[in-house]
Structures are given as structure tokens and as C-alpha cells.
Amino acid sequence: MLRAMSGKKHEVITSVCLKSTSFQKIINDITIVTFKELSDDEIQYYINNYKPFDKAGGIWNSRMDRVYWHRKDRRQLF
Numbered sequence: 450m451l452r453a454m455s456g457k458k459h460e461v462i463t464s465v466c467l468k469s470t471s472f473q474k475i476i477n478d479i480t481i482v483t484f485k486e487l488s489d490d491e492i493q494y495y496i497n498n499y500k501p502f503d504k505a506g507g508i509w510n511s512r513m514d515r516v517y518w519h520r521k522d523r524r525q526l527f
Contacts, residue, residue: 451495455487 461480
């Protein structure tokens, strides 16, 4: 997955729905992440040190910080 995303941009969509019998609010947020070009050594280091296998898509960890991506933009959908 990291190799496929290396050097590319992708969107991470987070949604929350708050609902009661008389109210519903849906919030969607998109984070656009642009990964830097990753070497095989960087990918292997990430796998060995961050154990990403329980993550959706096996890629995200908040500790990745700016080591693996070089741009992160956010926009909210309504």
C-alpha cells in the first residue's frame, strides 16, 4: 500500500453522524495527503517500527508526521 501511494495524493474521508429522534447532523471532513517518494528502506522502517497492520489500509499512524508525507490539506464538506 505504501509503495502504491508513494509520491501520490489521496483523500482520507472522516464522517460523523449525530442523530436523535428530532435531529440529525452529518459532518464530513476530507484530509488530502500527499506522500513523498518513499524508498524501500523507508517503507520497511515504517513496517518494522509502527506495526501498521491494524490500520485501515495499513498505512496511517499519527506518528508518521512529516517523515512520510510532505503536504496535508483539509476541507470540510457539508
